Amino acid sequence: MEYEAVIGLEVHVQLATKSKIFCSCSTEFGAAPNTHVCPVCLGMPGSLPVLNEKAVEYAVKAALALNCRINLKSIFARKNYFYPDLPKGYQISQYEEPLAEEGYIEIETEEGTKRIRIKRVHMEEDAGKNIHGEGNDPYSYVDLNRAGIPLIEIVSEPDISSPAEARLYLQKLRTIMRYIGVSNADMEKGELRCDANVSVRPKGSDKLGVKTELKNMNSFRHVQRALEYEIERQIEVLEEGGEVVQETRLWNPHLGITETMRKKEEEHDYRYFPEPDLVPLVLGEEFVERMKAELPELPDDKKRRFMEEYGLSAYDAEVLCADKALADFYEEAVKAHDNPKAIANWVMVELLGRLNKDGRSISESPVAPMQVAKLVKLIDDGVISGKIGKQLFDILYREGGDPEVVVKERGLVQITDTSQIEAVVDEVIKECPDEVNKYLAGKTKVIGFLVGQVMKKTRGKANPRLVNELLRKKLDELKG
Amino acid sequence: MKLYELTLTQVRDLVDKGEVKPSEVLEAVVGRIEKVEERVKAYITLTFDEAFSSVESKKLGRLSAVPIAVKDNICTKGIKTTCASKMLYNFVPPYDATVVKKMKKEGYVLIGKTNLDEFAMGSSTENSAFFTTRNPWDLERVPGGSSGGSAAAVAADMCIAAIGSDTGGSIRQPASFCGVVGLKPTYGRVSRYGLVAFASSLDQIGPITKTVEDAAYLLEVISGKDELDSTSAPVEVEKFTKALTGEVKGLKIALPKEYFSEGIDPEVKEAVLKCVRMLESEGAHVDEVSLPHTEYAISAYYIVAPAEASSNLARYDGVKYGFRAEEYTDLIDMYFKTRSQGFGNEVKRRIMLGTYSLASGYYDAYYLRAKKVRTLIRQDFERVFKDFDVIITPTSPTTAFKIGEKASDPLTMYLSDIFTVSVNLAGIPAVSIPCGVSGENLPIGLQVIGNFFEEAKILNVAYAVEKRINFRENNSPNLD
Numbered sequence: 023m024e025y026e027a028v029i030g031l032e033v034h035v036q037l038a039t040k041s042k043i044f045c046s047c048s049t050e051f052g053a054a055p056n057t058h059v060c061p062v063c064l065g066m067p068g069s070l071p072v073l074n075e076k077a078v079e080y081a082v083k084a085a086l087a088l089n090c091r092i093n094l095k096s097i098f099a100r101k102n103y104f105y106p107d108l109p110k111g112y113q114i115s116q117y118e119e120p121l122a123e124e125g126y127i128e129i130e131t132e133e134g135t136k137r138i139r140i141k142r143v144h145m146e147e148d149a150g151k152n153i154h155g156e157g158n159d160p161y162s163y164v165d166l167n168r169a170g171i172p173l174i175e176i177v178s179e180p181d182i183s184s185p186a187e188a189r190l191y192l193q194k195l196r197t198i199m200r201y202i203g204v205s206n207a208d209m210e211k212g213e214l215r216c217d218a219n220v221s222v223r224p225k226g227s228d229k230l231g232v233k234t235e236l237k238n239m240n241s242f243r244h245v246q247r248a249l250e251y252e253i254e255r256q257i258e259v260l261e262e263g264g265e266v267v268q269e270t271r272l273w274n275p276h277l278g279i280t281e282t283m284r285k286k287e288e289e290h291d292y293r294y295f296p297e298p299d300l301v302p303l304v305l306g307e308e309f310v311e312r313m314k315a316e317l318p319e320l321p322d323d324k325k326r327r328f329m330e331e332y333g334l335s336a337y338d339a340e341v342l343c344a345d346k347a348l349a350d351f352y353e354e355a356v357k358a359h360d361n362p363k364a365i366a367n368w369v370m371v372e373l374l375g376r377l378n379k380d381g382r383s384i385s386e387s388p389v390a391p392m393q394v395a396k397l398v399k400l401i402d403d404g405v406i407s408g409k410i411g412k413q414l415f416d417i418l419y420r421e422g423g424d425p426e427v428v429v430k431e432r433g434l435v436q437i438t439d440t441s442q443i444e445a446v447v448d449e450v451i452k453e454c455p456d457e458v459n460k461y462l463a464g465k466t467k468v469i470g471f472l473v474g475q476v477m478k479k480t481r482g483k484a485n486p487r488l489v490n491e492l493l494r495k496k497l498d499e500l501k502g
Numbered sequence: 503m504k505l506y507e508l509t510l511t512q513v514r515d516l517v518d519k520g521e522v523k524p525s526e527v528l529e530a531v532v533g534r535i536e537k538v539e540e541r542v543k544a545y546i547t548l549t550f551d552e553a554f555s556s557v558e559s560k561k562l563g564r565l566s567a568v569p570i571a572v573k574d575n576i577c578t579k580g581i582k583t584t585c586a587s588k589m590l591y592n593f594v595p596p597y598d599a600t601v602v603k604k605m606k607k608e609g610y611v612l613i614g615k616t617n618l619d620e621f622a623m624g625s626s627t628e629n630s631a632f633f634t635t636r637n638p639w640d641l642e643r644v645p646g647g648s649s650g651g652s653a654a655a656v657a658a659d660m661c662i663a664a665i666g667s668d669t670g671g672s673i674r675q676p677a678s679f680c681g682v683v684g685l686k687p688t689y690g691r692v693s694r695y696g697l698v699a700f701a702s703s704l705d706q707i708g709p710i711t712k713t714v715e716d717a718a719y720l721l722e723v724i725s726g727k728d729e730l731d732s733t734s735a736p737v738e739v740e741k742f743t744k745a746l747t748g749e750v751k752g753l754k755i756a757l758p759k760e761y762f763s764e765g766i767d768p769e770v771k772e773a774v775l776k777c778v779r780m781l782e783s784e785g786a787h788v789d790e791v792s793l794p795h796t797e798y799a800i801s802a803y804y805i806v807a808p809a810e811a812s813s814n815l816a817r818y819d820g821v822k823y824g825f826r827a828e829e830y831t832d833l834i835d836m837y838f839k840t841r842s843q844g845f846g847n848e849v850k851r852r853i854m855l856g857t858y859s860l861a862s863g864y865y866d867a868y869y870l871r872a873k874k875v876r877t878l879i880r881q882d883f884e885r886v887f888k889d890f891d892v893i894i895t896p897t898s899p900t901t902a903f904k905i906g907e908k909a910s911d912p913l914t915m916y917l918s919d920i921f922t923v924s925v926n927l928a929g930i931p932a933v934s935i936p937c938g939v940s941g942e943n944l945p946i947g948l949q950v951i952g953n954f955f956e957e958a959k960i961l962n963v964a965y966a967v968e969k970r971i972n973f974r975e976n977n978s979p980n981l982d
Binding site for chain 2: 061066100102104110291292293299
């Protein structure tokens with residue numbers, strides 16, 4: 023039987039505020055344990071939470087960027103459970119009335135654009151971290167620097183149908199969060215964390231299968247691999263006539279498998295109830311409008327604009343818009359020289375190729391937009407050939423410099439002087455009698471080889487169109 | 503008159519005029535404590551050293567070096583704050599509660615931290631993990647609770663005034679039992695920051711004093727919007743003392759019939775009604791009204807308060823501060839043993855009640871329903887306050903009971919709060935003042951209840967009664 027997967031993701035994103043969500047402690051990463059703490063985030067007796075306005079702004083912006091409806095009144099709730107990294111014995115979160123609901127984002131799959139609906143976005147505080155002693159150290163330690171860092175939880179509808187889509191969804195979320203500047207959303211740093219709910223069912227069925235929840239996936243790759251494994255496992259269970267058990271499973275990246283963490287009956291009862299220490303969060307319409315106005319152009323809007331304004335394909339536009347800095351780089355280059363398609367190619371192929379190889383981001387690019395623009399202009403003006411262009415790009419990437427100056431200094435200018443090229447053409451005809459004879463016998467494809475010989479002799483500087491023209495003319499004369 | 507017998511405003515006047523030195527007042531109070539504390543046992547911690555070392559350097563403010571006692575569930579920086587619990591027997595807060603900060607700013611002198619029922623859960627101080635406080639009027643009897651230590655200290659002249667907290671009557675009932683004045687302000691009037699939470703939506707700090715004027719005066723000092731408490735109200739702090747005219751002509755007084763029905767001690771009823779008749783003879787209008795949902799108040803209270811408590815007390819887990827069991831096998835065992843050994847029976851009983859009523863599947867039937875009842879009770883009051891200025895009731899159905907009399911019967915104990923809990927559920931202010939003594943020479947308390955933020959009005963009515971019956975002049979506990 024053929025099966026299909028149904029996947030929903032719960033994603034936590036750390037908001038990049040300077041201070042914590044309910045106190046004024048710093049959120050700076052990497053400080054000595056328990057130095058960014060105060061009575062409030064330590065859960066000391068008598069301390070009370072006070073909501074950070076900036077965290078609300080960031081959360082609202084994020085929700086708007088995910089096309090959600092903002093609830094003008096939302097309620098904080100306590101999620102009760104015991105764990106050493108949870109100082110109050112409860113996490114302040116939102117439950118029945120979340121900050122925002124009913125949004126969506128779009129991903130670019132092989133079958134085209136797909137919309138993934140978002141069920142809700144709510145605010146909550148992060149917990150601390152338990153650190154277990156190594157070797158002979160029998161103790162466990164608690165670091166509460168992270169306790170109280172603001173998070174948003176983004177819950178998708180079960181609209182994702184493959185591990186690859188899950189990965190695209192996460193990458194899109196990261197892109198959006200970075201665009202609007204509310205989070206760096208780096209999965210490796212825990213700034214974006216993902217749990218997955220996954221079930222399988224016979225293809226075409228509209229009944230949902232029993233789902234499992236997957237945890238402990240710390241990168242896009244792991245999410246994809248864990249889902250692939252889990253879907254395979256569930257199908258196997260069903261094929262063998264068994265039943266999938268509803269449970270929480272942990273991804274084991276070393277073994278590449280998922281393992282039972284706890285069964286359904288072992289799940290916590292979180293005893294949610296409205297947080298009495300905080301008043302309901304009431305937002306004004308003007309506030310929401312202001313947040314909306316402060317949003318930059320979002321990735322999907324930019325992508326659509328790139329397609330319309332620059333005539334790019336959906337794929338090219340998606341690649342260029344995946345990173346705001348990259349999109350800005352591209353547009354700056356296009357502004358300097360109006361050949362959007364050629365510039366897109368140079369940026370995506372030559373520049374991104376080299377940057378990826380070197381593990382550099384676009385902001386670390388040694389080549390500036392103006393250099394790319396000038397390079398493309400030199401080609402368009404016929405000053406250099408495309409081939410020389412690649413050579414020039416290499417020089418710019420490694421050594422820098424003004425493209426025009428480099429071209430002059432290194433004699434890369436294309437030879438457009440017909441008499442100069444003619445001499446080389448004559449030389450090549452003389453040196454390659456076999457190929458010339460083949461041509462004359464009607465195997466005209468051999469002209470490519472002859473052009474190559476001319477280019478070689480001119481070290482690529484001859485105008486290929488002129489070489490081609492002259493060769494044909496001379497050869498046809500010989501024929502005549 | 504002895505200096506320790508002075509009221510707050512008298513001490514302030516004498517100190518401000520330079521007729522008495524702050525150290526003389528302090529010495530007198532310390533002398534009094536040394537004489538009677540052994541029998542009354544109002545204090546968990548005495549802070550004589552800090553008091554003497556700071557008394558002369560105190561800047562003269564509104565509390566000009568006045569020795570004040572603070573209930574031991576209110577955080578005092580550098581001074582043990584135990585909540586009368588083994589769980590916090592060694593807890594020294596690194597911060598002051600907002601009320602303490604405010605009193606410090608006005609130059610108060612902390613004389614000691616007073617006994618209470620563990621985590622303010624109880625009506626007699628018998629639930630203190632350390633010892634039971636005695637009623638200065640009869641050492642065989644309880645002082646009421648949970649602020650029994652504060653009320654007894656004021657009644658025995660072991661401080662000039664005291665601070666208590668009131669979740670279901672914990673200021674008013676002990677004030678009533680000890681023949682002193684106790685005010686529970688409107689929810690949000692006084693910051694809860696630094697008050698160790700019992701039931702966050704009900705808790706409120708207030709003064710326990712020798713006179714109504716002192717209560718009004720102390721309220722002026724401790725009230726006001728606090729940035730550290732999101733539930734504190736942005737309401738202007740009035741000059742409550744200015745409202746004390748004693749004028750009651752035209753005042754509309756409501757007597758709720760549910761508060762004068764069977765189950766009430768006839769002596770208590772008679773004493774309260776006598777005062778009401780007296781006010782009537784001064785030109786007040788008196789009418790009987792009904793608060794029909796009164797009978798559900800205790801039930802609703804014992805759902806809401808334990809539910810919040812079960813969550814508020816989750817932080818006492820042995821991980822960060824306070825008590826931790828000595829022997830345990832693993833994390834879960836550490837939690838179990840710490841909490842089993844660290845909490846007393848009443849606290850454990852309420853944690854279990856609250857955990858149960860918040861459990862999934864029971865939430866709607868208990869917590870949610872109790873919240874609805876709470877709304878109905880508030881509406882009962884709002885309806886009455888459309889036509890009346892204040893409501894007058896007895897504070898407690900009886901005078902102080904004997905130590906041990908109700909200790910083994912929690913349900914009977916809960917009923918001693920029957921006239922006070924509705925006020926907390928509604929969030930409105932109420933004051934208890936002594937209005938007479940019983941045949942056994944035990945004080946009887948009269949409660950004046952007002953609408954939201956109408957402390958000035960209820961204090962004036964209380965003042966009118968106080969002025970006419972001269973309770974303090976005619977009655978006092980005999981400890982000499």
